[in-house]
Amino acid sequence: MQFTLKIWRQAGPRAKGYFERFTLDHVDSDTSFLEMLDMLNNQLVKESRETIAFDHDCREGICGACGLYINGRAHGPDEGITTCQLYMRRFKDGSEITVEPFRSGAFPVIKDLVVNRNAFDKILQAGGFVSVNTGSAPEAHTMLVSREKAEESMDASSCIGCGACVASCKNGSAMLFVASRVSALSLLPQGNPEACRRARAMVLKMDEQGFGSCTNIGTCQMECPKKITVAHIARLNREFLYCKRSDLQE
Amino acid sequence: MAGILNAKIPEGPLDQKWTLHKESLKTVSPANRSRMHIIVVGTGLAGASAAAALGEQGYRVNVFCMGDSPRRAHSVSAQGGINAAKNYRNDNDSAQRLFLDTLKGGDFRSREANVFRLAEVSNAIIDHCVALGVPFARDYAGYLDNRSFGGSQVSRTFYARGQTGQQLLLAAYGALNRQVALGNVTVHCRHQMMDLVVIDGQAKGIITRDMVTGRIEKYPAHAVVLATGGYANVYFLSTNGMNSNASALVQCWKKGAYFANPGFVQIHPTCIPVHGTHQSKLTLMSESLRNDGRIWVPKDKTIAIKLQNGTLKPSEVAEDERDYYLERRYPAYGNLVPRDVASRAAKERCDAGLGVNKTGKAVFLDFERAFETQGKESIDRKYGNLFQMYEKITDENPYRKPMKIFPAMHYTMGGLWVDYNLMTTIRGLFAIGEANFSDHGANRLGASALMQGLADGFFILPYTLPDFLASGLKEPLPDPTHPEFAKATENVKQRIRNVMEIRGRRPVDDLHRKLGKLMWEHAGIVRSAEGLAQTFAALEDIRGRFFRETGIPGSENTINQELEKALHLEDYLLLAGLIVKDALHREESCGGHFRIESQTKDGETLRNDKMFQYVAAWEYKGSDAEPVLHKESLVFNYIDVTERKYK
Numbered sequence: 090m091q092f093t094l095k096i097w098r099q100a101g102p103r104a105k106g107y108f109e110r111f112t113l114d115h116v117d118s119d120t121s122f123l124e125m126l127d128m129l130n131n132q133l134v135k136e137s138r139e140t141i142a143f144d145h146d147c148r149e150g151i152c153g154a155c156g157l158y159i160n161g162r163a164h165g166p167d168e169g170i171t172t173c174q175l176y177m178r179r180f181k182d183g184s185e186i187t188v189e190p191f192r193s194g195a196f197p198v199i200k201d202l203v204v205n206r207n208a209f210d211k212i213l214q215a216g217g218f219v220s221v222n223t224g225s226a227p228e229a230h231t232m233l234v235s236r237e238k239a240e241e242s243m244d245a246s247s248c249i250g251c252g253a254c255v256a257s258c259k260n261g262s263a264m265l266f267v268a269s270r271v272s273a274l275s276l277l278p279q280g281n282p283e284a285c286r287r288a289r290a291m292v293l294k295m296d297e298q299g300f301g302s303c304t305n306i307g308t309c310q311m312e313c314p315k316k317i318t319v320a321h322i323a324r325l326n327r328e329f330l331y332c333k334r335s336d337l338q339e
Numbered sequence: 340m341a342g343i344l345n346a347k348i349p350e351g352p353l354d355q356k357w358t359l360h361k362e363s364l365k366t367v368s369p370a371n372r373s374r375m376h377i378i379v380v381g382t383g384l385a386g387a388s389a390a391a392a393l394g395e396q397g398y399r400v401n402v403f404c405m406g407d408s409p410r411r412a413h414s415v416s417a418q419g420g421i422n423a424a425k426n427y428r429n430d431n432d433s434a435q436r437l438f439l440d441t442l443k444g445g446d447f448r449s450r451e452a453n454v455f456r457l458a459e460v461s462n463a464i465i466d467h468c469v470a471l472g473v474p475f476a477r478d479y480a481g482y483l484d485n486r487s488f489g490g491s492q493v494s495r496t497f498y499a500r501g502q503t504g505q506q507l508l509l510a511a512y513g514a515l516n517r518q519v520a521l522g523n524v525t526v527h528c529r530h531q532m533m534d535l536v537v538i539d540g541q542a543k544g545i546i547t548r549d550m551v552t553g554r555i556e557k558y559p560a561h562a563v564v565l566a567t568g569g570y571a572n573v574y575f576l577s578t579n580g581m582n583s584n585a586s587a588l589v590q591c592w593k594k595g596a597y598f599a600n601p602g603f604v605q606i607h608p609t610c611i612p613v614h615g616t617h618q619s620k621l622t623l624m625s626e627s628l629r630n631d632g633r634i635w636v637p638k639d640k641t642i643a644i645k646l647q648n649g650t651l652k653p654s655e656v657a658e659d660e661r662d663y664y665l666e667r668r669y670p671a672y673g674n675l676v677p678r679d680v681a682s683r684a685a686k687e688r689c690d691a692g693l694g695v696n697k698t699g700k701a702v703f704l705d706f707e708r709a710f711e712t713q714g715k716e717s718i719d720r721k722y723g724n725l726f727q728m729y730e731k732i733t734d735e736n737p738y739r740k741p742m743k744i745f746p747a748m749h750y751t752m753g754g755l756w757v758d759y760n761l762m763t764t765i766r767g768l769f770a771i772g773e774a775n776f777s778d779h780g781a782n783r784l785g786a787s788a789l790m791q792g793l794a795d796g797f798f799i800l801p802y803t804l805p806d807f808l809a810s811g812l813k814e815p816l817p818d819p820t821h822p823e824f825a826k827a828t829e830n831v832k833q834r835i836r837n838v839m840e841i842r843g844r845r846p847v848d849d850l851h852r853k854l855g856k857l858m859w860e861h862a863g864i865v866r867s868a869e870g871l872a873q874t875f876a877a878l879e880d881i882r883g884r885f886f887r888e889t890g891i892p893g894s895e896n897t898i899n900q901e902l903e904k905a906l907h908l909e910d911y912l913l914l915a916g917l918i919v920k921d922a923l924h925r926e927e928s929c930g931g932h933f934r935i936e937s938q939t940k941d942g943e944t945l946r947n948d949k950m951f952q953y954v955a956a957w958e959y960k961g962s963d964a965e966p967v968l969h970k971e972s973l974v975f976n977y978i979d980v981t982e983r984k985y986k
Contacts, residue, residue, distance in 0.1 A: 101897065119615045121732075128617055130901075131846040139893040140901055144407060146580040149622045149728060151505055152411045174731045199551055200898045207528070210408050214520045218513030219472045223392040223797050226463075226470035229425070233481030234474075242474040243499055246506060247724075250410055274472050 090116045090177060093185040094129065096141055099198050102205075106198065108187075118178035122165065123148060123155060125177055126188075143202040148173040150314065153249030156256070157202055158189040163253035163312040171251060171314045191256035195263070195299040206252050208298035209266060216290035217270040219280050238276050246273035247315040254309035260301030265309040267291050268325035269317050275328055285332035292329055344597070344956055344971040347758040348452045353977045354434070357456045360759070361802055365809035372397035375808050376816055378545055378560040380532045380587055382409030384504070384789055385772025386566030387511035388796030394518030396801060398808075401558055402515070403530045403547060405582050410512045413568060413580040414792060417504025418625035418725065419488065420496035421468075421789040423461040428485055432493040434458040439978065441787060444490040444677050445752070445780020446930035446946065447980045448600070450954070450973065452759060453777045460798040461790055465497055467797060471510035475499050486630050486721075488785035490677035490985075496786045501625050501725040507789055511796070530556075531903070532587040533831040535563065535594045535768065536823050542768035543817035546827045548835075550903065553896035555831055557824045559817035561808055562767045564800065565591060566792075569751035569773040571604065573911045573918065574863075575855025577748035578610060578623040588774060589910040591755060592917075596763040597956035597969060599756035599776035601914065602922035605783055605931050606864050607749035608681035611732050612701040619848075621747040622732055624704070625725055626785040629674040631709035631718060632742070634681070636693040636702050638662045646695045653695070653703060653741050664688055672985040679782045679931040679944075680985060682746035686864050687942065689745070696743050705741035746864060750788060752779040752931070753921070756956040756971070760803035761795060764956075769804060771795035776954065781930025835895050838905045843888035847904040850885050851911070857881070858915055862922050867935045871923040875916065882912050917957055917966060924968065927951045948980055 091114045099106035113129050120128070123145050130140040146154040155172040159165035165175045180186060188202065196204040234242075248269035255263050271288050274280030280287070303322060310319045349360040367375065375398050379390040382404040390402045404412060426432040437458035442449060465483070469475065475497050476484040485494040499506040518524040527547070533555065534546040544559035570585035571577040592598045609624045637643050637656055645651035664684055666673045676684075685702050694700050709718055715738060719726070729737045755763045755770040757777055762769050772792040779787065818824075857877050861870040885908060891901045927947035928937040937945045954971040 117615050117617065119734075120617050121619075124615075124617045124619050127619055127848065131848055134846040134890045134892060134901060135844050137844060137890060137892050142898045142900060146406060146411050146582045147413065147416045148581060148620050149416060150731075151502065152406075152413070152415050152580060153408075154406060154411045169727070170731055174728070176731070176734070178734060203898060206407055210410075210516070210526070210528075213513070214516040216520075218517045219470065220517060221467070221470045221514075222395050223388075223467060223514070223801065224463075226466040229466045229469040229483060230427075232469065234477055235481050236477045236479050239474050239477040239481075242472075243476075243502075243506075246474050246499075246509065247502060249505070250408065273474065277472055277474065279470055280472050 090118060090182040092116060092180065095185060095187045097189045098141070098201055100200065102197055102199055116177050118176070120177045121148070121173060122159070122175040122177065123173050141202065142200045145173060150174045151249060153251040156191045156251045156253060158191060158256060160187050163191065163257045164314055168311070169314060169316050171249070191252050193255045193261040195261060196252060196255065206250070208300070209250050209252065211298055212263065212267060212291050212294045213270060215294035216287040219274060220283060232278050234277055242273045242276040245269045245276070245317060245321050248317055249315060251314060253312045253314060255300065257308045257312040258301065259306060259308070260304055262303045263295050263300040264303035264322050264325065265313060265317060265319065267295050268321040271328060272321035272324045275324065284328060285335065288325060288328040289332050343969050344756065345758065346450060346971055347760060349759065353452065353455050354459070356452050357459055364802055364806040367805045367809050367812065369397055371812055373399060375399065376401065376560040377562050377564065377804070378403070378558060379564045379566060380545065381412065381566035381568060381774070382512070382515070383412035383414035383566060383568055383772060384507055384511055384792030385796045386412070387508065387515045388793050389564055389566060389771055389800045390524050391511060391514035391518050392797050392801040393804065394521070394523035396805070397523065400518070400524040401560065402524055402526045403532055404526065404528055405531050405550065407528055409515060409526055409528070410508060412508060413583045414508045414789070415505045416580065417789055418501045418623060419627035420486065420498035420503045420786040421464070421507065422488065422495050422786045423465045423497060423790065424458055424495060425462055425465060427483060428494045430493045432495050434461070436493065437461060437495065440491045441778065441784055442780070442978060443983055444784040445782050446944065446983050447780065447952070447975065448603070448929050448973065449780030450777055451975050451977060456799065457778050457791060457794050460794045463798055464790060464793045468507060468510050471514060473499060473506045473510045486627055487675055489626055489629065489675045489681065490784040496627070498627065501627070501722055504789060507793065511793070532567070533590065534827045535591050536827045537594050537765060538817065538821060538823045541766040544819070544824065546831050548831070551898055555828055557819040557828060559819050559824070561811065561814065561816065562769065562804060564804070565755065565768065565770045565774050566772050566796070567774050569754065570914055571748050571751050573854070573915050574748040574858050575851050576613065576618065576621050578607060578621050581620060584907040584910070585914050586907055586910045588755060589914050591763065591765070591768060593959050594765065595959070596765045596768055597756040597958050598753070598917060599954050599956045600753040600921065601918045601957065602862065602925060602932055603752040603781050603930065604748065604918070605678060605750040605752060606682045606746045608678055608685055608746050609704060609744045610747035611729065612696055612698065612743055612745040622728065623747070623749065624729060624742060624744055625722070626678070628704060628722060628725065631713070632674070632704040632706050633663055633708060634665050634674055634702055634704055635661045635663045636688045636695055640692045643693045643695060647697055647699055669985045676985045677782055677784060682864055683933060685746055701743040701745045703741040704744045706737070707741070748859065750783055752776065752781060752783055756954065760806065761800055762803070762807065767807065769800060771800055781932050834906070835902070838889065838902065838909065839891055839895055841886060841889045841891065844890040845884070845888040847889055847901055847908055850881055850889065851904070851908050854881050854911060854915060858918070862919055865933050865935055866922050868923065871919050874919045878912060878916055878919070885909065885912065920966065921955055921957065925951055925955065944983070
């Protein structure tokens with residue numbers, strides 16, 4: 090297969106970006122999208138031209154490092170996968186493919202297709218955990234969790250922190266990301282005592298990091314590689330409002 | 340030479356050693372802890388849990404990771420589960436049984452006292468992970484569910500769908516984040532450790548490269564903890580993440596930490612077969628699938644050929660024409676034999692011409708019976724994400740056709756030599772998780788890597804590291820203007836200049852792929868004296884080409900992934916030589932180390948306990964000298980060293 094690639098280049102955070110066109114030939118249909126970029130980069134090395142920087146690691150859809158905007162969609166045309174799980178058989182031979190970074194106000198571009206998603210870490214540092222010291226846990230079976238709750242918590246907890254939800258949201262909101270963690274923990278008894286504190290701290294931190302507000306568009310749910318649903322956003326809102334109410338009562 | 344390696348195994352009966360040892364360990368008063376600085380390199384299960392636990396105690400911890408977030412560490416990819424001796428199934432499990440399974444699984448090449456301690460703390464890991472909010476699989480009454488893994492006859496593996504590693508890492512990363520918020524831990528993302536600073540024989544800090552700006556930075560500390568994982572990526576195609584590398588390990592080796600059993604590597608039997616020339620990595624299909632999937636090839640070569648050229652469908656092969664070779668050869672364990680056994684058996688069948696895909700290098704993993712007896716929905720709940728992953732990569736629907744799988748490089752049992760306190764031969768340098776060698780011998784059992792990472796990080800290092808710190812309470816934080824810091828910094832800069840100045844036009848990947856192929860052929864599933872001996876010259880050739888032909892466009896003062904890869908490859912080339920040397924010197928077969936000269940008449944591993952019941956720890960002696968071998972004899976006081984049988 091042969092492709093024309095229109096790829097975003099940007100030398101640094103403050104540099105002006107632009108699209109650069111490349112053609113790549115002899116691509117096997119069994120090649121993954123990132124392997125195709127490897128091929129292109131190897132071709133560039135042979136021409137002594139600077140390679141295209143992109144984040145990637147596990148290449149099996151679980152680390153959340155890779156994230157490219159491909160032909161106007163986060164992680165490309167397929168649903169329920171990350172960029173690394175996309176294969177060239179999905180594209181028409183001879184077509185042009187546009188590749189951009191995950192753009193959003195809170196995700197500044199570092200170089201080419203690499204963005205800074207540090208704001209996600211900051212949100213989780215604000216409260217995305219259960220505050221238990223090592224060594225103080227009771228025997229595991231002292232806390233029973235119904236299968237349904239555990240499964241639902243697992244659904245939310247499958248978030249890989251890639252940022253597709255933010256990149257595809259017209260408001261640049263991180264609500265689905267925040268909701269996935271809040272929801273995963275609030276469905277379990279062990280996360281309960283600090284549920285209020287968690288929801289409030291994480292939402293405030295999200296706002297502080299420059300993410301936009303949620304207006305219930307639902308693009309995040311469509312583009313989430315792990316198919317996390319906006320039902321979790323509803324739970325986050327409930328938690329947040331519940332906290333506000335208990336604040337007022339105090 | 341025997342005196343050099345003192346494993347410091349405590350006195351006392353096996354099941355009391357750790358308890359008694361803990362009582363003897365010194366502690367640091369809470370008031371003094373905030374003055375003590377600890378560096379943790381790596382944020383996988385071992386690194387994140389260690390940093391969190393040390394932060395909780397009040398130490399000042401600096402954590403370094405290569406990714407843009409600690410959550411990307413490769414522990415995230417572990418699928419199947421984590422072992423613990425909870426005995427929730429009432430199937431007669433115990434710490435003793437987990438200990439025995441692990442020791443036997445490792446073919447009696449691990450340290451008895453360490454393995455027992457691992458089994459002993461396993462239950463506390465599950466308790467803590469539940470408390471941290473890991474959504475483990477549960478039954479309808481709300482109790483934790485288990486499944487079985489290779490090399491055991493009990494059901495002791497806890498899991499969260501096929502994403503157990505991800506869920507455990509999120510928990511450890513959550514605990515780490517909590518300490519960041521409290522100000523005890525500072526995380527440095529996109530930083531690669533480039534060198535260890537040793538002053539008067541003691542680890543005093545590290546040199547890093549900021550992967551965004553290229554800046555070379557100095558970080559002093561009272562102790563350094565290496566949690567950088569294994570070195571499977573020496574083999575290029577492996578199940579490891581692309582960024583997983585051996586550079587920190589190699590740099591510590593060069594600074595005086597002995598490297599133990601480098602030749603013990605694990606080849607995982609159930610991975611998606613190699614399919615293209617541009618393939619960058621291999622994808623694991625969890626061992627847990629062997630709970631319900633049955634492995635087979637046709638009995639007859641003519642049928643295999645039809646399957647290979649696609650003229651026959653697997654469903655058209657009659658039951659009596661199928662060879663469920665693991666069930667046939669190992670009736671007691673069946674499809675759940677340990678990984679090394681299953682990998683060799685797959686290779687043996689494919690070498691006999693019975694492979695089932697177009698390259699002839701694949702066997703079937705078939706769920707037909709599981710679908711019939713349990714229903715598709717139940718299988719989907721257990722392994723749904725794995726089935727999806729398989730379909731995306733291969734474009735074949737595993738609900739309709741059996742999966743095709745083949746062994747792939749996966750894990751490394753070898754690593755830095757550590758004593759019972761997890762300290763390397765450099766004072767003040769500790770190694771935990773996959774980075775050390777201690778618990779898995781010559782083969783690791785499935786679902787034990789997560790267990791070991793968290794055991795080391797949550798429950799062992801937080802006791803042993805303070806003991807070391809307590810002896811140097813009056814020592815100030817090392818001075819970063821000390822000449823050794825300057826020297827190490829200059830060395831790092833010189834190394835970077837050396838590769839930047841090669842100015843060839845050959846991509847690093849090209850030579851790495853060559854190295855991987857060489858290692859897979861000669862230091863892979865099956866090894867021979869002849870093949871291993873040939874490898875040295877081929878390695879020299881690749882090394883020569885590397886320094887003549889490599890091309891690294893761009894500058895070192897920005898993100899430069901070609902430069903990163905080149906620096907990794909330089910270290911892989913050095914380590915590859917050590918792997919081969921170790922594999923060549925060990926003239927026996929044990930676990931994943933299979934020397935064709937040493938096998939039983941059934942083709943099983945044949946150990947030579949008289950000659951090789953020891954840990955081979957290699958000391959670096961400089962670029963022009965051969966590494967020197969030090970032996971730690973393995974003494975088994977509490978078990979009988981027997982032939983490892985799974986029949």
